Amino acid sequence: MKQQRGHKARLYLTPVQELAADGQGHAARTMWNLIHSWWTMLPKDKRNLGAADEAIRQGRKELPWLAALPAQASQAVLKTYFRAWVNCWERRADAPNFKDRFRSRMAIDIPQGRDLQIVRLNRRWGRMWAPKIGHLYFRWTRDLPVGKRANKLNKVTGARLVKEADGWHVVFRVQHEVPEPAEHTGPSVGVDRGITKPLALSDGTFREHGPWLTEGETKRLRRLEKKSARKRKNRKKGEKISRHLARTYDQIARLRATAKRRAVDWQHKTTTSIADTFSRIGVEDLAVLNMVKSARGTVETPGKNVRQKAGLNRAIAGEAWGRTVTMLEYKAAQRGGIVVKVPAPNTSRRCSACGFITPGSRETQARFVCKADGCGYEENADTNASRNIDHAAGSAVSGRGAGADGQAEKRQPPTQPHAA
Structure with a gap:
């Protein structure tokens, strides 16, 4: 099966290259803001990618500082912006907004892997090409499918340059062909x-x-x-x-x-x-x-x-x-x-040994002592909660706690009880 993963490496730029990268990063941020203003200003029936693409081309012709960003990187900004709206419409994220100069992270997309021209120089260093910046050196910390090792299924499909507090980094998008994993037999x-x-x-x-x-x-x-x-x-x-x-x-x-x-x-x-x-x-x-x-x-x-x-x-x-x-x-x-996600309520209040929720069992933040008749189970509160989570993951326990009157909930026994 195909596996898409990212690999991050530290870039080492010359002062001239860093100035050029900063210029492209600011141009990409400004491009986002212009697209956002243009998109929100137009009526809904006139919003489409074709019109946005034409507006970007016109803007790069009329504004020389905006043309510092390569054409493919400009198209990537538009695709990322539209993807942000799709995530918003599907209720996975908030609506895209204006990017502030000091609060947003600068990023430059290189969508095509063939433009990167990645070469491994020695055991510790690699070299890549960034449009309008030149050859950039980066730390080689993981083998990448480049050169003779690259094929249709194993290759670098693109990259993104990002600026963080300690300097510029490159994030490679790597595609691998891996075998289907066998079923895990562990506990x-x-x-x-x-x-x-x-x-x-x-x-x-x-x-x-x-x-x-x-x-x-x-x-x-x-x-x-x-x-x-x-x-x-x-x-x-x-x-x-x-x-x-x-x-x-x-x-x-x-x-x-x-x-x-x-x-x-x-x-x-x-x-x-x-x-x-x-x-x-x-x-x-x-x-x-x-x-x-x-x-x-x-x-x-x-x-x-x-x-x-x-x-x-x-x-x-x-x-x-x-x-x-x-x-x-x-x-x-x-x-x-x-990985199984279970409802969170009462995982820390329920006794993992007897299955009852009894008021006062959580004596302190770190200690759990069951107050149910005939139980008396004592354990670290976090360990008790983790055992309830394991039981719920195995038996689809709803996790609903005691009612509004504070009475103990009906017992929900674990499928594989731990030794008390």
């Missing part, structure tokens, strides 16, 4: 995501990590954030950002990008280990965006414990629960496994 597992215990597994083990930044990096980040706050306080409204403040923003962004890279690296290693070991992986179907909403409230009804809720929101966002599930889904599928 099943439930995974509970949390803050104190990032991942708790139903076999009683945990997957933990330390801080993403060292103590010195954390102090430096705090110092830079205080510095930027002072500079913003002294800046008049509407005044242009000074070079010193822009430099401080860049330093903060680089430290946060370092933390994100370490987090993604840990997630990749951890999810790979779980997907290799277990055949069926149960996870909670969480609405993470709703969980990290602010508790500030309104003027009429102000919220409570706003600072505490903000700290919890930052902790949840730092764990990137959604990215963990995404990694598990495609890695499990590659190995013949499956």
